[in-house]
Amino acid sequence: MRIIENIISDRGSKYAVSGAPCSSEDEAKRLVKELCRKKKYAKATHNTWGLLTEAGPVKNDDGESGAGMVILRMLEREGVQDHLVVVTRWFGGKHLGGDRFRHVQEAVRIYLEDLRG
Structure with missing residues (x-):
């Protein structure tokens, strides 16, 4: 799983973004569970994904x-299919x-730019 940490900080809240190739809701749930094995992500307030x-389309607001x-709207606009994107907020x-x-x-946006290299 590709993880980009400490990308946004606002009024104490901190954000990270992660993602991986993925083709089903079950696989997405497994990937998010795997991400949450990292203590830092398990303690996050929200791990939202699309x-x-x-x-x-499949999503979870957490x-x-x-x-x-x-x-989801951003993935649709960019034409990104079969790729899970998780935005984490503390x-x-x-x-x-x-x-x-x-x-x-x-x-x-940061994740997709990094993905394209």
């Missing part, structure tokens, strides 16, 4: 309502309001 498969849809104590969606978008 995946576009031949069977259709308590960060709406974040999975933001990831809550810093202050609510970010709508900025949290901007940060999720930025995290996905």
Whole structure:
């Protein structure tokens, strides 16, 4: 799994983004579980993810309502299929309001740019 840490920091919240080739919801769940074997990620407030498969889109907000849809929209726009993208957030104590969606978008953008090399 490709992991890019410490990409965004805002009002105490910190973000990371991860991903891997993936072709099913079950495989996505296994990959997220594997990511959470790392203590740091298991303690994260949210591990939101999105995946576009031949069977259709799959997402999980993990308590960060709406974040999975933001990831899916970006994957659709970029034409990225069969690749799981996970945005991890460690809550810093202050609510970010709508900025949290901007940060999720930025995290996905950073990941996709890194993926393309």
